[in-house]
Amino acid sequence: MAKQLDYQTLRAVFARFHEAEPEPKGELEHVNAYTLVVAVALSAQATDAGVNKATRELFKVADTPEKMLALGEEGLIEHIKTIGLFRQKAKNVIKLSRILVEEHGGEVPNSRAALVALPGVGRKTANVVLNMWWRHPAQAVDTHIFRVGNRTGIAPGKDVEAVERAIEDHVPADYQLHAHHWLILHGRYICVARKPKCAACHIYEYCRYEDKTA
Template sequence: MAPQLPYRVMRDIFERFRAHEPEPKGELEHTNAFTLLVAVLLSAQATDKGVNRATRALFEQVSTPQEMLELGEERLIEHIRTIGLYRNKAKNVMKLCCILVEEYGGEVPNSRAALQGLPGVGRKTANVVLNMWWGMPAQAVDTHIFRLANRTGIAPGKDVVAVERAIEDNVPADFARHAHHWMILHGRYICVARKPKCAVCLIEDLCPKEGVE
């Protein structure tokens, strides 16, 4: 775990991220808050590309909780069978839809607590939805961000909650909204787990390369 970077270095890093990609986007395909929520739930222990392949046809048929309930669990399974843990995820999606229809008028709530009260929705999923759909500066920490945060010193922490708090505390406020996407994309494609691509890294000269051989 690298030590926390100084504020000036943090600004330099995120200024470079912003210059390279001013409006970073998540890679999960969706049409509204509901389909985003479903896609993020399905993406646990699966790749975004795999989820997109499975949901393209599904989201052409379904765009609301009520339509998902009308589709039914077995037909949902037919769409998502290629995704890991698909049976359990299908059950959670159907339970989630029942709650959205009965308690929220078919709308997806925009608070972390309400989202985390839905079946299959943890803190990371809630933060992704809050960030991607409502533009809130919520920081969803996955394996890519956890690795990058600790390797670079952007937001060191022993667990995902500690890293999330370190991002919130240390990333300059004007970069907070997009910090999640800049970090996840950098961790996914450049600062990879094995043999990170330091030769093409935007922040190579600012990175302590903690744990990189």
Template sequence: MAAQLPYATIHQIFTRFQAAEPEPKGELHHTNAFTLLVAVALSAQATDKGVNRATAGLFPIADTPEKMLALGEEGLIDHIKTIGLYRNKAKNVIRLSEILVRDYGGQVPSSRAALQSLPGVGRKTANVVLNMWWHIPAQAVDTHIFRIGNRTGICPGKDVETVERAIEDQIPAEFQQHAHHWLILHGRYICTARKPRCADCLIHDLCPFEEKTA
């Protein structure tokens, strides 16, 4: 685990990220808050590309909780059976759809506590929805962010909640809204787990990672 980087260095890092990609976007396809919620819930232990392939046929016919309930669990399974843990995920999506219809008028709530009370929705999923749909600067820490946070010293921590707090405490407020997207994309395409592409890295000179690749 690298030591926490100085504030000035972190500001430089995110200034570069912002200059390269001013409006970073999540890669899960969605059309509204409900389809975003479902897509993120389906993405656990699955790739975004795999989820997008599955939802390409699902969301045109089930883009609201009511339509998802009309489709039913078996109908949902037909669309998502290429995704890992699809049976459990189908049960959760149907159950959360029931709760949204019953308790929230079919709308996705903008409260982290309310989101986390839904079946299959953990803190990371809730934070993605809060950030991407409600534009609340919540930080969804995945494996990419956890790795980068500790490898670079941008937001080190022994667990995901510690890393989340480090992002909130150490990254300047002006970058908070897009911070987790910049970090995820950097980890997915540049600062990869096994062989980071250090030669192509925007922050190569600011990163203390000792095992930099040529």
């Protein structure tokens, strides 16, 4: 675990991220808050590309909780059976759709507590929805962010919640909204797990990763 970068260094790091990509976007395809919840719930232990391939047709016929309930669990399975753990995920999507209809008038709530109460929706999923749809500066820490945060010193922590707190506590406020997207994309395409592409890294000079290569 690298030592936490100081405030001025973090400003420089995120200025570089902003310069490279001023408006980073999540890669999960969705058309509204509900389809975003479903897509993120389906993405657990699966790739965004794999989820997008399955949901493109699904969301044409079920883009609201009411339509998803009408489609039913078996109908949903037909659309998502290429995704890992599809049976349990289908059960969760149907359950959360029913709760949204019965308790929230078919609308997706914009509170973390209400979101994590939905089946199959954990803190990370809730934070993605709060950030991408409601534009809250919530930090959804996945394996990419956990790795990048600890390698570089941007947000070191022993677990995902510690990394989340490190981002919230140390990343400059004006970069908080997009912080998790920059870090996910950096981890997905540059600071990869086995052979990080240090030569292509635009924050190389600030990184505290002991094994980085020129």
